[in-house]
Amino acid sequence: MTDDWSSALLTDRYELTMLQAALHSGAAHRRSVFEMFARSLPDGRRYGVVAGTGRFLEALRRFRFDTEVLDYLADHSIVDDDTLRWLADYRFSGDIWGYAEGDCYFPGSPILVVDGTFAESVILETIALSIYNHDCAIASAASRMVTAAGERPLIEMGSRRTHEMSAVAAARTSYICGFTSTSNLQAGRLYQVPTAGTSAHAFTLLHDNERHAFDSQLRALGSGTALLVDTYDVDRAVRCALELAGPELGGVRLDSGDLAMTAARVRKLLDENEAFDTRIVVTGDLDEYAIQALAVAPVDGYGVGTALVTGSGEPTASLVYKLVARARGTDPGTPLEPVAKWSVGKPSKGGRKWSVRRLDDSGTATAELVYDAEPEPEPLARPLMRRLVANGEVVGEEPVEDARERHARSLRELPETAQRMSRGEPAIPTYFEQSVYT
Amino acid sequence: MTDDWSSALLTDRYELTMLQAALHSGAAHRRSVFEMFARSLPDGRRYGVVAGTGRFLEALRRFRFDTEVLDYLADHSIVDDDTLRWLADYRFSGDIWGYAEGDCYFPGSPILVVDGTFAESVILETIALSIYNHDCAIASAASRMVTAAGERPLIEMGSRRTHEMSAVAAARTSYICGFTSTSNLQAGRLYQVPTAGTSAHAFTLLHDNERHAFDSQLRALGSGTALLVDTYDVDRAVRCALELAGPELGGVRLDSGDLAMTAARVRKLLDENEAFDTRIVVTGDLDEYAIQALAVAPVDGYGVGTALVTGSGEPTASLVYKLVARARGTDPGTPLEPVAKWSVGKPSKGGRKWSVRRLDDSGTATAELVYDAEPEPEPLARPLMRRLVANGEVVGEEPVEDARERHARSLRELPETAQRMSRGEPAIPTYFEQSVYT
Numbered sequence: 001m002t003d004d005w006s007s008a009l010l011t012d013r014y015e016l017t018m019l020q021a022a023l024h025s026g027a028a029h030r031r032s033v034f035e036m037f038a039r040s041l042p043d044g045r046r047y048g049v050v051a052g053t054g055r056f057l058e059a060l061r062r063f064r065f066d067t068e069v070l071d072y073l074a075d076h077s078i079v080d081d082d083t084l085r086w087l088a089d090y091r092f093s094g095d096i097w098g099y100a101e102g103d104c105y106f107p108g109s110p111i112l113v114v115d116g117t118f119a120e121s122v123i124l125e126t127i128a129l130s131i132y133n134h135d136c137a138i139a140s141a142a143s144r145m146v147t148a149a150g151e152r153p154l155i156e157m158g159s160r161r162t163h164e165m166s167a168v169a170a171a172r173t174s175y176i177c178g179f180t181s182t183s184n185l186q187a188g189r190l191y192q193v194p195t196a197g198t199s200a201h202a203f204t205l206l207h208d209n210e211r212h213a214f215d216s217q218l219r220a221l222g223s224g225t226a227l228l229v230d231t232y233d234v235d236r237a238v239r240c241a242l243e244l245a246g247p248e249l250g251g252v253r254l255d256s257g258d259l260a261m262t263a264a265r266v267r268k269l270l271d272e273n274e275a276f277d278t279r280i281v282v283t284g285d286l287d288e289y290a291i292q293a294l295a296v297a298p299v300d301g302y303g304v305g306t307a308l309v310t311g312s313g314e315p316t317a318s319l320v321y322k323l324v325a326r327a328r329g330t331d332p333g334t335p336l337e338p339v340a341k342w343s344v345g346k347p348s349k350g351g352r353k354w355s356v357r358r359l360d361d362s363g364t365a366t367a368e369l370v371y372d373a374e375p376e377p378e379p380l381a382r383p384l385m386r387r388l389v390a391n392g393e394v395v396g397e398e399p400v401e402d403a404r405e406r407h408a409r410s411l412r413e414l415p416e417t418a419q420r421m422s423r424g425e426p427a428i429p430t431y432f433e434q435s436v437y438t
Numbered sequence: 439m440t441d442d443w444s445s446a447l448l449t450d451r452y453e454l455t456m457l458q459a460a461l462h463s464g465a466a467h468r469r470s471v472f473e474m475f476a477r478s479l480p481d482g483r484r485y486g487v488v489a490g491t492g493r494f495l496e497a498l499r500r501f502r503f504d505t506e507v508l509d510y511l512a513d514h515s516i517v518d519d520d521t522l523r524w525l526a527d528y529r530f531s532g533d534i535w536g537y538a539e540g541d542c543y544f545p546g547s548p549i550l551v552v553d554g555t556f557a558e559s560v561i562l563e564t565i566a567l568s569i570y571n572h573d574c575a576i577a578s579a580a581s582r583m584v585t586a587a588g589e590r591p592l593i594e595m596g597s598r599r600t601h602e603m604s605a606v607a608a609a610r611t612s613y614i615c616g617f618t619s620t621s622n623l624q625a626g627r628l629y630q631v632p633t634a635g636t637s638a639h640a641f642t643l644l645h646d647n648e649r650h651a652f653d654s655q656l657r658a659l660g661s662g663t664a665l666l667v668d669t670y671d672v673d674r675a676v677r678c679a680l681e682l683a684g685p686e687l688g689g690v691r692l693d694s695g696d697l698a699m700t701a702a703r704v705r706k707l708l709d710e711n712e713a714f715d716t717r718i719v720v721t722g723d724l725d726e727y728a729i730q731a732l733a734v735a736p737v738d739g740y741g742v743g744t745a746l747v748t749g750s751g752e753p754t755a756s757l758v759y760k761l762v763a764r765a766r767g768t769d770p771g772t773p774l775e776p777v778a779k780w781s782v783g784k785p786s787k788g789g790r791k792w793s794v795r796r797l798d799d800s801g802t803a804t805a806e807l808v809y810d811a812e813p814e815p816e817p818l819a820r821p822l823m824r825r826l827v828a829n830g831e832v833v834g835e836e837p838v839e840d841a842r843e844r845h846a847r848s849l850r851e852l853p854e855t856a857q858r859m860s861r862g863e864p865a866i867p868t869y870f871e872q873s874v875y876t
Contacts, residue, residue: 011622012623017637024654157450162754201760219462220461232779322639
């Protein structure tokens with residue numbers, strides 16, 4: 001990948017036609033506040049996880065209408081010449097606030113707040129939603145898998161089950177949520193996620209027999225490698241592996257069958273041969289429930305694929321990006337007024353919002369408080385929103401490692417109910433509060 | 439996007455470690471045949487749809503280990519120097535056969551067959567699976583939605599609910615399956631998919647009131663535009679739209695509420711005002727079942743988002759890429775031998791395969807026949823596999839429009855049961871046949 005691609009057309013056409021109409025009426029230049037939030041969590045989940053922030057900020061920097069892009073829009077008469085001229089100069093010049101990546105969120109949490117003119121803010125809708133809806137969905141599943149795995153490491157290996165670029169984002173996101181490594185090399189290169197992997201059934205089948213395959217792998221990759229032992233007969237494969245590598249064998253991988261029973265049998269075989277440090281890694285259609293069920297099995301690590309990259313039944317986070325306030329004119333200083341669609345059953349709260357997480361004396365979260373104005377700082381309320389973009393300048397980028405540490409802290413801060421696998425209510429309630437300072 | 443990106447790291451690490459081990463043992467140079475197929479269709483679906491072929495061929499052309507990629511692999515000690523040197527020269531030099539894009543498939547259909555050395559073929563596994571698993575999942579859902587919609591047009595508008603690059607692929611795929619257009623501008627640019635879209639609730643909320651918003655949109659986009667009429671009160675909005683645009687109004691969009699009841703009321707209002715040609719487009723959490731349920735409502739088009747881009751409950755197609763045959767040596771002419779993992783409940787058939795769709799006298803498909811050798815041509819058996827890559831040269835690229843026409847033909851060829859929305863068995867059975875010519 002080269003570094004000069006434009007993200008500008010990862011956009012729904014209606015944003016540009018709205019822009020054209022608003023430029024025509026002049027309303028395009030009204031100060032506007034858009035808010036991204038979830039009306040509810042994925043079905044039965046106790047918390048959501050903010051992910052995609054870093055990717056969104058990168059996409060924002062790349063949101064430029066270069067000549068190729070403008071030519072496409074002109075050739076297909078998507079917008080008129082005035083709009084093309086405006087797009088050619090496009091640079092977001094406003095402010096963006098949001099939850100830091102890795103933090104937990106709840107229904108109504110204002111996880112992204114975009115404050116600029118209508119024109120410059122509305123056209124970010126699709127790219128923002130695409131990134132956050134995908135990454136938050138993966139994160140919500142990944143975080144629960146990490147909880148289910150306890151102290152045992154998790155390898156993300158779902159690349160083959162999702163779009164090739166989603167795969168890279170899923171690897172990044174699962175690492176933020178506590179996965180140990182990924183099979184995906186591009187995630188290693190772009191985001192410094194540790195990578196893992198040794199061999200597949202094809203490698204065994206390629207050789208004259210299993211012994212030939214194991215011998216090849218051990219010679220090339222050393223005895224610390226992990227051998228895949230379920231191509232034919234598992235017990236025979238483990239014995240063969242031990243004959244060739246001895247107790248120095250790094251690991252064995254099981255990818256099929258009854259993983260709990262097989263792992264117990266393999267552990268016994270390994271121990272009988274004094275291969276006490278040889279690790280057993282299990283893979284094959286694992287999700288958070290299967291991982292939890294394997295807690296008592298002698299397993300040293302899990303590889304997770306399909307369930308991770310498809311959000312374990314919830315492949316999108318259902319976040320929305322709504323205009324919540326706008327000035328009724330373009331003069332500087334015109335006050336913002338709350339706006340909202342009339343809805344039955346889908347309450348949208350108008351107005352710019354600020355939020356904090358209320359903590360008890362022990363530092364455990366008790367509620368998500370969403371204010372209609374910036375609340376006064378206080379010790380038992382952790383502010384949730386940080387400035388990501390200041391006057392058009394991206395100021396919120398950070399290493400993936402920081403988001404990873406933040407997620408672990410944020411999850412520890414929640415009450416223990418958050419870590420239950422069973423379906424239930426959000427771990428803490430969300431309250432919409434009137435600030436005493438307004 | 440620029441044109442010189444590499445797809446080489448959209449790959450699982452274990453492919454490169456297997457490569458290293460196989461180069462070490464020499465088995466890397468054995469002729470090998472890999473096959474991509476589905477063990478079953480998505481739950482209850484009657485047929486699958488091949489999609490991603492064009493994208494895979496593009497990714498294959500871009501599968502090059504340039505200096506940046508090699509530096510990453512070297513710096514992180516992913517593979518050894520011999521392997522790096524081999525990768526630097528990598529060009530796939532074999533043959534690839536596969537089902538043409540848009541054709542239907544069934545359990546066991548060999549939708550992609552890669553015939554080359556083990557080394558050059560194994561490292562294509564992840565990129566091939568990522569592309570086909572994503573695109574086939576979307577296609578399977580999209581095709582059913584097109585059937586449900588009958589003659590009415592479908593707009594793909596799910597970009598915001600999926601990864602930003604999956605969105606582009608989903609737009610392309612749904613167009614192949616018969617959608618009329620997409621909201622996604624990048625799909626318009628890259629794949630010449632027609633684009634559509636006018637305005638969102640934010641546009642109405644931005645203005646002083648709904649009349650102000652409608653007036654702005656009509657002035658900028660003309661009376662042929664579609665107005666979104668459900669921000670406040672639908673009936674009032676439709677009356678206002680008609681006052682401003684008259685019967686020339688192009689369309690109205692409904693995005694919430696009981697779409698069937700509201701559409702009937704709006705149609706009546708429009709007709710009373712002689713706006714007989716004003717179209718009613720409905721959007722908002724539609725899937726194939728909701729579309730079918732709206733068949734009797736006075737609706738002129740559907741916009742589909744979430745359900746399309748998430749495969750309507752089946753976000754991945756569960757295709758696998760398996761080594762099915764290899765030579766037991768590297769001398770030219772060494773015969774291929776079938777290979778397969780031992781499995782219970784997951785039958786894998788070893789050996790290179792060829793397939794045809796058996797037709798009856800009327801041209802209706804009756805069975806998928808998968809042979810262990812190339813069958814003799816005959817009039818009532820449509821050959822399904824075409825050469826996509828010949829001696830390393832991509833020969834199977836085609837315009838998206840061709841795949842779109844092929845899908846319509848392929849679906850018409852299936853028995854009528856294929857078009858049922860209810861869950862059931864595959865529309866035709868798959869038979870594995872021994873060729874009389876072997």
